[in-house]
Amino acid sequence: MNNKLHEEKGMVYDPESQWLTVTGMIAKNLRTHPLKPRPKRGNFFAARFDDLSGNTTLGCHVGEMPGKKNIGHRHVDEAIIMTLSGSGHSVLYQADNTRSWPAQHEMEWQEGSLIVIPINAYHQHFNAEPDKTPVRQLAIKNVPLLRSVFDDRAVIYANPHRFYERYHDEDDYFALSERVGERQWRTNYVKDLRTVSLDEWPERGDGISAMFFQMGNMCTLRPHVTEIVAEGRTLPHRHLREELIYILSGRGYTRIWQEEDGMEVRVDWEEGDLLSPPLNTWHEHVNLDKSAPARYYSVESIILDRLFNNRMFVEENDFIFKDRFSG
Ligand SMILES: [Fe+2]
Ligand SMILES: [Fe+2]
Structure with a gap:
């Protein structure tokens, strides 16, 4: 039934x-x-x-x-x-x-x-x-x-195991806040993703800034925030990481495509929307606003980075998931 x-x-x-x-x-x-x-x-x-x-x-x-x-x-x-x-x-x-x-x-x-x-x-x-x-x-x-x-x-x-290396009743567990590299912040709490300060990210495009958060010693999830200047866009990229993107502010669109078969879609978004570019499709994010930046919170599943420890495999892999993207 x-x-x-x-x-x-x-x-x-x-x-x-x-x-x-x-x-x-x-x-x-x-x-x-x-x-x-x-x-x-x-x-x-x-x-x-x-x-x-x-x-x-x-x-x-x-x-x-x-x-x-x-x-x-x-x-x-x-x-x-x-x-x-x-x-x-x-x-x-x-x-x-x-x-x-x-x-x-x-x-x-x-x-x-x-x-x-x-x-x-x-x-x-x-x-x-x-x-x-x-x-x-x-x-x-x-x-x-x-x-x-x-x-x-x-x-x-229903698992009794205690993961001491993740959390050991540290008094400062949620007070922890330290820069650990360029665009890298280690913390277990971000007060406001909409206003948290970001570093420039020229490799992702002109006028792009971002911050990646190392939280809870997580092994499989990688959260970050990206901001695109008014009328800016990210460079096209793809990755063998499933990704969820929540729009914190602004309006724009994401162009998603596969070069191999010419399939392409444009997905328009605004504040409050949640989108997920299908696995390993090319995508670029475009801010349509003429005067205000657009900002999004993204979480990527980094299990394949973790398993293979090879950036090229994850970011320069030609495999097409036909069942996930049909245009
Ligand atoms: Fe829960
Ligand atoms: Fe992406």
Whole structure:
């Protein structure tokens, strides 16, 4: 029996998993995007974007918490959370199986904030204005990759292992903030992605600046922010990294193409949109505004960098994923 309810083009709700799943290459305005209840997670609404552009390693959902708090939990997947609207705080703690809880860490966040959830640390989010202003957050994760590798939910959600090298109850866990290179910042918290300072990135084009964040000792996710000057554009590039791009400000378009078969599309975007250039397609981002910069937050799945340790394999690879991009 097919119990899936087809909402509208590009969205399917499965009452069993309680997920509204979104497909396609772009999702419009995540701040107002339709969500569906997920009663198994309490008073919580969500939509899932794991399948954008046929991605298989990069998980993503938008969750909304109208009430006071969500249900505390932990998981082995890497996760970074950006707040789209509302404000509140998260509580974080490690624990062994004796259930003797160590001190907890509290982290406040608001619109534009980015925090990392260290793998397998218990965490719970609290809304600063319960029943008045819902909190809406964008969570990007590597859970599809872990599901493929282990094919066992318990490894991810019922795993007692403590990853000390990721999080060891350090007092300054969320205060850590240090430059570790050009366009490289090590931190576990960014107060506001919309205003964080960036370094010039001439290799990506004239008038391009960026900052890459090393967060939570993550091995598979690489977050960064890029800004394009008014009427500017990035140089064309491609990579064997699945990528999710959230538009923080501005309006423009991304040209996506494959040289080998002449396929090309233009995807227009504006503030609040989420897009994913299909794996290894050529793409360039263009700012259409004549007077203001455009800024986006990107997360790339760097599992192939990690496995092969070869930049050419990841960035200069001719393989075409025909099933992911048909123009
Ligand atoms: Fe979580
Ligand atoms: Fe890219």
